[in-house]
Amino acid sequence: MMYLKIGISWLLLLTLGVNAGPLQWGQVADDAKWVAHIDFEGLRQTSLYKQISERFLKEPMAEVEAKIEKATGLKIPLESLISVTAFGKSATKAPDEEGVLVLELSPELKKIAMDLLWQSQQENAVKLPISVTQIGSKKNAMFSIDNEILVAGDSDSNYLCIGRNKDRVTRSINILGTNKQFGPVKSQFKEYPSPQGTLAYIALANAFEGVQLPAQQAKVLQMSKGASVAIGEFDENIFLKLLLSTENSDASLQIQRILAGVQAVAMFNAKQPEWFPVLQAIDIRNEDQRVFVNWNMSLQNANKLIHALQGSKQ
Numbered sequence: 001m002m003y004l005k006i007g008i009s010w011l012l013l014l015t016l017g018v019n020a021g022p023l024q025w026g027q028v029a030d031d032a033k034w035v036a037h038i039d040f041e042g043l044r045q046t047s048l049y050k051q052i053s054e055r056f057l058k059e060p061m062a063e064v065e066a067k068i069e070k071a072t073g074l075k076i077p078l079e080s081l082i083s084v085t086a087f088g089k090s091a092t093k094a095p096d097e098e099g100v101l102v103l104e105l106s107p108e109l110k111k112i113a114m115d116l117l118w119q120s121q122q123e124n125a126v127k128l129p130i131s132v133t134q135i136g137s138k139k140n141a142m143f144s145i146d147n148e149i150l151v152a153g154d155s156d157s158n159y160l161c162i163g164r165n166k167d168r169v170t171r172s173i174n175i176l177g178t179n180k181q182f183g184p185v186k187s188q189f190k191e192y193p194s195p196q197g198t199l200a201y202i203a204l205a206n207a208f209e210g211v212q213l214p215a216q217q218a219k220v221l222q223m224s225k226g227a228s229v230a231i232g233e234f235d236e237n238i239f240l241k242l243l244l245s246t247e248n249s250d251a252s253l254q255i256q257r258i259l260a261g262v263q264a265v266a267m268f269n270a271k272q273p274e275w276f277p278v279l280q281a282i283d284i285r286n287e288d289q290r291v292f293v294n295w296n297m298s299l300q301n302a303n304k305l306i307h308a309l310q311g312s313k314q
Contacts, residue, residue, distance in 0.1 A: 023085060023194060023201055026183030027102055027175060029168065032087040035189065036202045041082045043199045046233040047299050052306065080106050082158075091204050100172050101162040110158045117143045117151065142169070191290075192226065192243055197234025203227070220244070220258055223251040238302055242293035252286040259284050259293060274305055 023037035043049050061079075069075050081103070088099030105113065118134070118141070133144040142152040150169045152161045157177025163169040175181055188205040205226045224244045231240050246252040267279045283294045297305075 022198060024181045024183075025185050025189075026181040027085055027172065028087045028186055029089075029100070029171070030186060031089060032186065033089050033188070033206065034091045034202075034204045035085070035087040035186075037083065037085045037200070039083050039199045040079075044079060046199070047236075048233060048238055048302055051303060076109065076112070080109050082106065095164065098165045098168055099163060100165075100168050102172060102176065103160045103162070105158050105160065107158050110153065110160070113160060114141060114153050117141070140173070142166075142173075189228075191245055192228030194228075194230055195232065195234070195239070195241060197232040197239070198230045199233065200229075200231040202229045220255050223247075223255055233299075236299050237296050238299065239297075240293075240295045242291075244291040244293075246289050246291070249286070249289055252289050252291050255291045256284055256286040259291070277301070278305065 022039065023035070028035050065076065083104040085102040085104075086099060088096035090096045090098070133147070135142040135144060135150075140152075140154045142150055144150055149162060149164055150166055152169050152173040153159065154173055154177065157173075159173065159176040161169050161172045161176070163172075189203050192203040192205070194201045203226070223246055225247055226245045228243045229240070232238070244252075244255055246255065263279060263282055263284065267276060270276060270279065278295075278297065281295055281297055283292075285292050
């Protein structure tokens with residue numbers, strides 16, 4: 001029930017989504033062990049998204065927006081969410097008690113979100129499926145949702161911060177909207193670059209201890225001291241780049257062999273011929289105690305693949 005309440009609370013705020021862009025490292029706490037960022041505004045500008053959206057996403061998104069409007073009385077387009085950044089200190093606990101979720105919203109929808117939270121406490125207010133308690137002033141507002149998570153926003157930025165630790169949420173909202181959010185990559189993440197054109201990025205630094213995963217994945221992670229994944233579009237190509245760092249060259253060689261084996265099995269079991277060029281395009285190599293998995297596909301070939309897969313399902 002607790003996780004259901006958290007999910008409802010976050011969903012309400014996420015759908016309330018200005019310039020988006022790459023991850024702003026100044027937003028990330030100095031002691032963070034993991035970080036994730038999705039640039040939704042940038043994603044919506046890509047050629048591939050525009051093609052996929054028209055074919056597969058337009059109708060489902062319209063249905064979700066209609067349901068939100070029916071439930072809240074507000075017309076809230078899902079495409080108004082600009083970006084999401086999250087960071088924390090533990091990748092082995094769910095939820096991370098010191099994790100912070102940062103939402104970048106349009107100015108109009110930021111106001112809607114804050115007004116909705118403020119008004120929910122007043123008499124004859126619209127009843128939300130969550131309990132909202134106000135903490136702090138209207139300029140620097142913080143709300144407690146079901147006495148479990150905190151939502152903070154100020155009057156000087158288009159961000160909302162969500163988390164469980166009051167000090168960390170307060171520190172984050174005080175940084176946002178100022179030049180402090182622009183800063184260098186944190187030292188613990190310097191060996192996990194975010195290439196140009198990255199739209200989704202996840203990095204973990206020394207955060208694998210105690211991770212509960214199936215044996216094959218666990219073996220890879222146990223030999224790794226950190227990892228990053230970057231997905232994006234650049235120079236008429238879409239890409240996925242995975243980087244695993246290890247303590248020694250023997251570990252990186254073992255990881256390379258494991259991943260190559262996974263690739264071979266996937267190719268052997270692929271039931272549709274359209275997937276062969278996708279799997280063949282994966283390049284796995286190790287270098288300087290690091291394993292690189294690079295995958296690139298031209299937008300032209302990606303479009304052909306979409307057409308082929310769509311045709312095979314009809």
